[in-house]
Amino acid sequence: MSKDTVQNGLVVSMEYTLTVDGEILDSSNDAGPLQFLAGYDNIVPGLEREMVGMKIGESKDVVVLPVDGYGEFDEDAFMEVPRSEFPTDMELEAGLELNVSDEDGQHQMAFVASFNEEVVRLDFNHPLAGAELQFNVKVVGLREASQEELDHGHAHDEDHHH
Ligand code: ZN
Numbered sequence: 414m415s416k417d418t419v420q421n422g423l424v425v426s427m428e429y430t431l432t433v434d435g436e437i438l439d440s441s442n443d444a445g446p447l448q449f450l451a452g453y454d455n456i457v458p459g460l461e462r463e464m465v466g467m468k469i470g471e472s473k474d475v476v477v478l479p480v481d482g483y484g485e486f487d488e489d490a491f492m493e494v495p496r497s498e499f500p501t502d503m504e505l506e507a508g509l510e511l512n513v514s515d516e517d518g519q520h521q522m523a524f525v526a527s528f529n530e531e532v533v534r535l536d537f538n539h540p541l542a543g544a545e546l547q548f549n550v551k552v553v554g555l556r557e558a559s560q561e562e563l564d565h566g567h568a569h570d571e572d573h574h575h
Contacts, residue, residue, distance in 0.1 A: 416557060417469070417555065419467045420451060420465060421451050422452055422557070423451050423555050424448055424450050424451075424554075424562065425449055425555055427446055427449075427464075427553060428472075428550070428553055430442075432547040433541065433547065438541075450558050450562055450568045451464075451465070457482045457546065459477035459480075459481025460548055462481070463475040467552045469552050469554065470552065471551070472552075474548070474549050476547055482544065483541040483543075485543055486538055487537075490537040490538045491536055492535045494533045496530060505525055507525055507527060508524055508525065509525040510523075511525065513535065522537075523537050524536045524538075
């Protein structure tokens with residue numbers, strides 16, 4: 414298979430705009446084109462699936478439903494934690510993002526949904542859960558991934574190794 418279209422194992426550079434409910438949430442105008450290694454779950458599945466086969470210079474509008482994006486909003490993905498489990502000097506506010514670890518030491522992102530003196534209600538939904546994502550994407554570069562990138566499962570850029 415020729416390497417001039419988006420396919421697994423290639424590093425794709427794309428310009429993009431993400432719009433939700435008519436509001437632009439994210440765009441490559443701010444930080445420049447996004448690079449990702451195709452085929453390794455680096456971008457939402459509904460977008461990657463639609464980008465396979467695109468050529469350099471090609472652009473496309475893609476609508477991604479929650480099931481292929483950040484998931485449906487889950488009413489059960491909330492947890493109430495005693496206020497006493499948080500440091501007393503911690504300033505809580507609704508929307509605050511927390512890195513929570515469970516008994517097994519697994520880390521998960523959560524947001525403070527609400528709180529009072531006794532209880533903090535945490536929301537484990539992704540901020541874009543339930544959202545219909547409207548992308549406009551343009552492929553601006555394609556290259557073969559290095560072995561290191563394939564081993565890591567993500568793209569590296571020149572000045573940013575991890
Ligand atoms: Zn890496």
